[in-house]
Amino acid sequence: MEWVYFGTSIAILVTMVLAVARGLIGPTIFDRVLAVNMFGTKTVLFLAVIAFLSGRPDFLDLALAYALINFIGVFAVLLFFQSRGVRREAEAEREADK
Amino acid sequence: MNLLIDIASAVLLLTGGFFVFVGGFGVMRMPEFFTRMHAASLTDTGGAALILLGLMLQGGFTLVPLKLAAIFLFLFLTSPTASYALANAALLSGVRTACRNETGSPLPENQPHTATSKPAAVSSAKASAGKTAAAKVSRKAAPAKPAKTVAKKPVKTAARKPAKKTARKKS
Numbered sequence: 001m002e003w004v005y006f007g008t009s010i011a012i013l014v015t016m017v018l019a020v021a022r023g024l025i026g027p028t029i030f031d032r033v034l035a036v037n038m039f040g041t042k043t044v045l046f047l048a049v050i051a052f053l054s055g056r057p058d059f060l061d062l063a064l065a066y067a068l069i070n071f072i073g074v075f076a077v078l079l080f081f082q083s084r085g086v087r088r089e090a091e092a093e094r095e096a097d098k
Numbered sequence: 099m100n101l102l103i104d105i106a107s108a109v110l111l112l113t114g115g116f117f118v119f120v121g122g123f124g125v126m127r128m129p130e131f132f133t134r135m136h137a138a139s140l141t142d143t144g145g146a147a148l149i150l151l152g153l154m155l156q157g158g159f160t161l162v163p164l165k166l167a168a169i170f171l172f173l174f175l176t177s178p179t180a181s182y183a184l185a186n187a188a189l190l191s192g193v194r195t196a197c198r199n200e201t202g203s204p205l206p207e208n209q210p211h212t213a214t215s216k217p218a219a220v221s222s223a224k225a226s227a228g229k230t231a232a233a234k235v236s237r238k239a240a241p242a243k244p245a246k247t248v249a250k251k252p253v254k255t256a257a258r259k260p261a262k263k264t265a266r267k268k269s
Binding site: 004011014016021044045067081 | 104114150176177
């Protein structure tokens with residue numbers, strides 16, 4: 001079974017590297033947020049596989065905690081950018097009304 | 099029996115790993131944002147589900163499969179929500195798809211649902227004397243028609259346009 005865990009974790013690691021690359025080169029801010037979200041999800045999976053690979057089930061708690069943090073983090077960033085867009089529009093409208 | 103469970107979980111894990119890899123490859127190679135989101139959602143659903151199910155089979159009768167089930171449930175509640183929020187934020191801030199249909203013409207431009215009130219506000223402001231009051235009223239009457247034409251818009255929006263374009267470029 002060891003090699004199965006090993007292969008799966010390698011696949012997840014490669015995907016994490018690809019996600020980081022997309023986050024670095026991503027043309028828009030949303031590509032970067034998408035990459036961060038994907039990286040977080042893959043981290044959860046990776047921790048779960050590592051828990052079985054090393055035989056330490058306490059890693060699963062870390063995975064669960066990381067899933068929570070990732071979700072909250074993505075939403076915080078998205079709310080920030082969404083409100084920024086709305087604020088800019090309102091400012092532009094105020095300028096036009098003058 | 100043990101061998102059967104091992105084989106089943108190995109198949110699930112390796113298929114999940116393949117899904118995850120394909121999704122990562124798609125995120126790297128897809129041409130624009132919404133198609134990349136499609137590839138990322140592949141890893142969030144197929145990859146995560148298969149890998150966690152494969153690990154659950156290996157857990158035995160302990161607390162481990164329960165924890166994995168909790169992670170599974172949480173991922174399946176949050177990843178569609180996050181995807182929806184991301185797509186909505188991108189659409190609202192003006193990211194448009196570059197996809198074409200079979201005839202080669204661009205797809206009809208999607209109007210984000212909160213933006214539909216804006217053209218109505220502008221047109222009714224043109225019609226009535228009190229500008230701001232009319233805009234407020236017509237914004238409350240939200241289910242208005244989508245944007246008609248760019249040419250019909252009054253000077254007010256023409257002055258507003260360059261500012262909007264720069265805002266899009268920065269974000």
